[in-house]
Amino acid sequence: DFNQLNKTNEAINHIIPYDLISKTIINRNKEIFDWIGLFDQNVLVLLILVVIVICISIISTQLTLMLEQISTIGILKTIGCNELTIRNVFVHISTNILLKGMLIGNGIGLVLCFLQSKLHFISLNPENYYMSYVPIDVRWEHLLLTNGVVGIISVCILLLPAYYVTKKVQVVDSIRFS
Structure with missing residues (x-):
């Protein structure tokens, strides 16, 4: 147990003769453990970059989907659908x-x-x-956590273009656009 490493090392040093010294694996191989520590930093940077790319991709997909349906948005507004209902339709399609x-x-x-x-x-x-x-080594808890976080962030990101387009589209302009 790496959490008990220093405590165990101190206990061993109190037991062994004074002319001997116990060193932990971390003290003996500091360079290796520093190198391994860099992986955590690299993984975090990589995950942040992946999330940024995912967000840009989601926003562009959502905007493309909605801009292709500008006339549909205008028709839905004409027959009385409110912006929330229209937004929910497009968020539902994009979530699928x-x-x-x-x-x-x-x-x-x-x-x-x-x-x-x-x-x-x-x-x-x-x-x-x-x-x-x-x-x-696939850890199911990591897989589920990653998918959950990415899913939540993605759905939140879907709301941004949906909100923007439904607010900006005017009925007259959308029908004229088609």
Whole structure:
């Protein structure tokens, strides 16, 4: 247990003779643990970049979907639909597209992870990495948390263009546009 490492090391140093000293694995291999610590930082930066790309993609998809249906928005406003109802229709359609994309992406990712864990098709130079292949460990709680956070952020992002377009579209302009 890495949380007890320093405490255990101190206890061992009190037990062993004075001419010996106990060192933790972290103290003995500081460079390796510093290098491993950089992974956490890189993963965070990578996830932030992926979320930014996802947000831009979602906004452009939502705007494209809504701008293609400008005349429909005008007709819906003409027959008495309020902006909230129209917004909900487009958010619902976009959420279905989003969920299908997430399902397909997760399926492809899990298949690739399974194949890598069994076939080791992504290899490494063992002289540099101390292993001959990239190990894969799928944690279901991480997968569910990531999908949940991405799903919530994505649905929130869907609301922005839907709100903007339904506010800005005027009935006369939308019918004239078509």
